[in-house]
Amino acid sequence: MQSELMTRRRLLHLTYERYLKADRAWALALSDMRQWFPTGARPYRAAIGDPGSRMRELYEARARALLRLETARVKFATAKQRLADRQTAPQGRPSG
Numbered sequence: 001m002q003s004e005l006m007t008r009r010r011l012l013h014l015t016y017e018r019y020l021k022a023d024r025a026w027a028l029a030l031s032d033m034r035q036w037f038p039t040g041a042r043p044y045r046a047a048i049g050d051p052g053s054r055m056r057e058l059y060e061a062r063a064r065a066l067l068r069l070e071t072a073r074v075k076f077a078t079a080k081q082r083l084a085d086r087q088t089a090p091q092g093r094p095s096g
């Protein structure tokens with residue numbers, strides 16, 4: 001495997017792990033919130049997501065991680081395509 005492709009693959013793996021970590025933190029926070037507030041006594045939803053709140057922070061961190069993951073996936077696919085194009089391109093100059 002070419003070094004560029006290996007680098008992109010490592011980046012994709014790393015961003016996937018970071019997304020999973022952010023997603024896990026978001027899911028745990030939601031679970032904790034549900035335990036604190038029974039279904040009938042939950043506060044106004046927008047108040048939980050006010051700027052600066054922990055829930056908003058976790059949600060935005062997860063969204064950023066997802067965006068980075070998608071970007072890394074596109075870059076990996078592009079690197080793969082470039083490598084495939086190089087391998088199928090004619091080698092050397094035609095003699096003539």
